[in-house]
Amino acid sequence: MNVPADLRYAKTHEWIRTEGDTITVGITDHAQAELTDIVYAEPPKVGTEVKAGATAAVVESVKAASDIYSPLSGTVTEVNAELAANPALLNTDPFGQGWIYKMKASNAAEVEALLTPEAYITQIS
Amino acid sequence: MSDPSTLKHSPLEAAHVACGARMVEFGGWFMPVQYSGIMDEHHAVRSASGMFDISHMGEVTVSGSGALAWLESLLTNRVGKLAVTRGQYTLMLNEKGGVLDDLIIYRSGETEYFLVINAACREIDLEWMRSHLPKDGSVLLTDLGNDYAAIALQGPDSEKILRQLFPECDVPKRNGIASLAKDGKGVPSLVARTGYTGEDGFELFVPVAEGGPLWNMLVSAGVKPCGLGARDTLRLEMGYPLNGSDLSRERTPLEAGLGKFVSLDDPEKGDFSGREALEAQRSAGLPSLLTPLKLTVQGPPLGSHYAVLSEGKTVGETCSGALSPSLGEGVAMAYLPPALSAPGTQLEIEVRGRRYAATVSALPFYKKPAL
Numbered sequence: 001m002n003v004p005a006d007l008r009y010a011k012t013h014e015w016i017r018t019e020g021d022t023i024t025v026g027i028t029d030h031a032q033a034e035l036t037d038i039v040y041a042e043p044p045k046v047g048t049e050v051k052a053g054a055t056a057a058v059v060e061s062v063k064a065a066s067d068i069y070s071p072l073s074g075t076v077t078e079v080n081a082e083l084a085a086n087p088a089l090l091n092t093d094p095f096g097q098g099w100i101y102k103m104k105a106s107n108a109a110e111v112e113a114l115l116t117p118e119a120y121i122t123q124i125s
Numbered sequence: 126m127s128d129p130s131t132l133k134h135s136p137l138e139a140a141h142v143a144c145g146a147r148m149v150e151f152g153g154w155f156m157p158v159q160y161s162g163i164m165d166e167h168h169a170v171r172s173a174s175g176m177f178d179i180s181h182m183g184e185v186t187v188s189g190s191g192a193l194a195w196l197e198s199l200l201t202n203r204v205g206k207l208a209v210t211r212g213q214y215t216l217m218l219n220e221k222g223g224v225l226d227d228l229i230i231y232r233s234g235e236t237e238y239f240l241v242i243n244a245a246c247r248e249i250d251l252e253w254m255r256s257h258l259p260k261d262g263s264v265l266l267t268d269l270g271n272d273y274a275a276i277a278l279q280g281p282d283s284e285k286i287l288r289q290l291f292p293e294c295d296v297p298k299r300n301g302i303a304s305l306a307k308d309g310k311g312v313p314s315l316v317a318r319t320g321y322t323g324e325d326g327f328e329l330f331v332p333v334a335e336g337g338p339l340w341n342m343l344v345s346a347g348v349k350p351c352g353l354g355a356r357d358t359l360r361l362e363m364g365y366p367l368n369g370s371d372l373s374r375e376r377t378p379l380e381a382g383l384g385k386f387v388s389l390d391d392p393e394k395g396d397f398s399g400r401e402a403l404e405a406q407r408s409a410g411l412p413s414l415l416t417p418l419k420l421t422v423q424g425p426p427l428g429s430h431y432a433v434l435s436e437g438k439t440v441g442e443t444c445s446g447a448l449s450p451s452l453g454e455g456v457a458m459a460y461l462p463p464a465l466s467a468p469g470t471q472l473e474i475e476v477r478g479r480r481y482a483a484t485v486s487a488l489p490f491y492k493k494p495a496l
Contacts (some may be wrong), residue, residue, distance in 0.1 A: 037164045040425045042477075060273050060426050062163045062448050063354050084423070090158065 002029040003125060004095055009120035010071040010113060012053075015095065016017045016114065023072060026099040029060070029092060035061045038090040043079040043101050045065060050076060050103060052110050057100050061092060072110045078102040135180040136274045138140040142339040144350045145319075151353055152245030152369070154181040159352040162464035166221065166355035167450040170322050174280035175351040176343050180246035182332060183270040185251070188237040191263025198397050199257060200230065201378060207232040212300045212317060214386050216378050217250065218399030223374035224381070224405060226250050229319060233304040239302065239315065241275075241328070257398075258488050259421040272312045274336025278348060279359075280325030286346050287316070287327055300493060305329055321356060323363035323489060358447050361456060364417055366486030369409045369416060370429060370445045371458050377403055380460065381415045413441070413460040417486040418472065420455035427457040432475040433483070435465055443474065455481075 007015045013031035019026040032038065040060040050056045050070035057068040078099070079101045082089060089098040115123065132341035133154045135141070144259065147156035157178060159166060169175045197206045212231035219225055226246040229437060242250045247270055258264055264479065278287065287296060297303040297318045306312035311332035320326035331339055337475040357367070366372050366381055378387050378398070388394040389403060406412075420427065427446030432439045446457035457474065465472065469487040 006332070036162045042425065058425070060448075062426060062450065064356060064426070065425070097159065 001121075002095065003117050003121050003124075005117050006073070007095070007117065008114040010069060010114055011123065012069045014068060014071050016071050016111070017099075018111070019103055022101050023069060023074070023079065023105050024099050025056070025068075025075070025103065027068060027094055028092050028120070028124075031066075032091045032094045035059065035064070035066055036091070037061050037087070038087050041083040041087045041090060041100065042086050043083060044076045046076055046079060048076045048105075050074060050112075059087070070103070072103065072105045073107050073112055074103045074105040075086065076101050076103050133181070135178050136336045137178045137180055137276075137367050139180065140337045140344075141350070143434045146350070146352060149353070149401050151182060152243070154244055156181060156199045157352040159354045160350045162463035163352075163354040163358060164450050166351035167358050168351060169349040170280045170324055170351060170359055171350070171451055172281070174277065174278065174282040174286055175349045175355065176340070176348070177277040177351050177353075179277050179328065180273070180333075182275060183240075183242040183244070183250065183268070184275070185240040185242060185254070185314045185400070186237060186267045186269060186271045187232070188234070188267075189262075189264045190236060191259055191261070192238060192265075195257075195259060195264045196230070197464060198396055199254065200228075201389050201397060201399070202230075202386040202393050204230060204232075204238070205393060209233075209235060210297065210301050212302055212319065215236070216379070216383065216386060217253070217404075218397075219253075219374060220398060220402065221374075222377040222379075222399040222402030224368065224372040224378060225253060225374065227368055227372060227383075229317070232315060233315075241317075245369055249463075255439065258382060262266045269312055269393035273330045274333045274335060274339070275331075276329045276336070276339060276343065277320055277322075277326060278343060279322045279351075280324050280328060281319045283291065283324070286343070286348060290342060290346060291316075299325075299493060305331065310334075311474065321365055322359040323365075323491065323493070325360075337473060356399070357445075361445055362449050362451055362489060363456070366458075366491060369444060376413070376415075376460065377406055377410060378456050379403055380411055380413050395449070405488060410442050411463055414463045414466040416445075416459055416461045416466040417488050417490060418439075418443070418457045418459055418474065418483045419486040419490065420469050420474065421482045421484050424455055424474075427474060429475070433459045433461060434473040434475060435470075436478065440465055440472070444464070449490055454490075455483075456486070456490045457483075461485075
């Protein structure tokens with residue numbers, strides 16, 4: 001399983017990438033492998049206030065829907081429009097083109113509650 | 126999830142794990158839901174071949190001088206139509222006309238019948254059948270559910286593969302049953318030409334100890350292992366009902382659109398459990414009809430228990446649903462008022478608070494492209 005070293009992880013299998021004050025959110029390689037064949041993604045709307053640990057998006061495989069929880073609290077600033085036409089990006093490139101949304105965090109301290117790559121590897125192995 | 130200690134295990138479980146199966150609980154059984162992925166498995170069955178463990182289904186034989194008359198009183202389709210080696214789809218109803226189970230019955234001998242019943246209903250069916258047996262001993266009911274392992278080989282390449290692996294087998298025609306191989310120890314090995322996918326295919330019934338070796342032999346012949354996930358999308362594309370989702374004790378086969386498997390107007394059928402209720406329902410008019418629906422817009426995959434709306438009002442809910450892998454469209458089944466079940470009727474399906482346009486479709490959802 002691919003677990004990039006420069007990201008932080010939620011126990012619920014989302015990742016965040018921090019670039020300046022912009023946080024990008026997606027699901028992990030482990031999560032996409034568990035879900036298999038993702039055929040639909042419903043990202044949040046731009047401007048939505050998301051809360052750490054609360055549902056922010058939904059992805060679905062052929063038979064099962066899965067909630068995606070926001071790793072941090074804040075405001076959604078951009079969503080990945082490509083996913084509507086090509087939800088399989090979540091399977092093929094979960095840490096790259098399969099990102100789900102970008103946000104501005106309202107409480108930077110919440111990052112400390114997220115897992116390091118090492119801790120996430122321990123959780124999924 | 127039921128108590129793990131009471132979960133039943135397929136005799137093929139070790140073979141599934143070796144094939145990389147993801148296992149889940151289904152109908153009280155620990156069964157494979159998928160191996161390589163639902164899409165991949167689904168397409169394999171539509172284009173080449175795939176196989177499913179159906180060992181969780183029950184096998185029952187009924188024999189004796191009173192067998193035919195008793196089966197006629199128990200099942201909706203006229204059993205007397207069957208020539209030896211032929212089979213038919215039929216239903217078993219309670220007195221109210223509600224569906225206890227849907228099953229396939231084969232006439233395996235002059236006065237012997239082989240029934241294949243659903244996994245979740247095995248105990249209930251047997252209890253129901255035993256409680257209705259005549260007291261004079263003219264009917265012998267034998268539960269062989271724990272003696273058989275069963276594998277469904279499905280897809281356009283099925284016949285070629287069956288002939289290659291069993292050159293001695295007298296391959297049956299559609300809905301027929303035959304001997305699969307020379308009998309060894311235990312129950313006789315059987316092959317029936319039927320399935321739940323809309324493709325040509327066979328259901329193979331062998332003694333439990335031979336199940337694992339048969340599975341591995343099929344793997345070596347290039348048959349793709351498929352799980353319950355693909356089994357569900359394949360059957361739904363054809364509009365085949367799933368007991369527990371599309372069929373229940375609260376609905377009759379007339380409401381489920383299965384009237385052609387109910388011999389109400391056959392003068393030779395006689396009385397059967399549920400007949401009076403069905404006749405009453407037919408003259409009063411059906412309260413609902415199982416209706417195929419298709420999303421007409423891009424939307425999330427459909428599932429069960431989504432509200433169906435007409436002009437903003439809830440008129441029913443989906444009982445089965447999926448993204449059809451062959452069509453790339455959302456499809457579902459729902460019991461709706463008959464006035465709303467005509468093909469082309471415009472409806473909406475609500476998923477997580479959002480409504481998506483849908484239309485009443487015709488069955489099957491998927492039609493095989495002409496060659």
